[in-house]
Amino acid sequence: MTNHPVEMFDYHIWATRTILGRIAELPPTVLSQEVNSSFPTIAHALSHMYAVDEMWYRIFTGIEMRKALQDTMPLASEVLSGTEEYASRFDQLSERYHAALHQQTDLEQSMMLDNPYAGIREVRLSEILLHVANHGTYHRGNISTMLRQLGHASTMTDYVFYWYQQQPNIPSA
DSSP states (O other): OOOHHHHHHHHHHHHHHHHHHHHHTSOGGGGTOOOSSSSSSHHHHHHHHHHHHHHHHHHHTTOOHHHHHHHHGGGGGOOOSOHHHHHHHHHHHHHHHHHHHHHOSOTTOEEEEEETTTEEEEEEHHHHHHHHHHHHHHHHHHHHHHHHHTTOOOOOOOHHHHHHHHSOOOOOO
């Protein structure tokens, strides 16, 4: 039986690696070229994505949201020099998520989330995984738009392409 929140998180990892792979094919300056978008550069968007993924990892593993925010938001302003550094950070974080997932037996377990922007709410661990995947999808869309503004094609990171990357093709009868 498929665990859909975990599958969506795995899709998030695949899609982030895919877009980082596309960016790595371009001149290194593409990370720091300014555009008129939600972030001034692609590097800023990637730093934001990483910081938020890290924050939610900490919440997932039991750290209060206010503390997780305080500890990780400085990461959003750390602009790295290349796609290899971003890929390494995302890969290390995804390994930590997977280690936590292997230890967690009940993703429907609830916790109280004290979000300083939205208030207190009960949230399931599975919802955190779905949120991380959704947040990443949103910002990969920003990055795709930024690439196009800079005169470069993006790459397909739709969930349907993840399906075909993960399962062998079954020949028709």
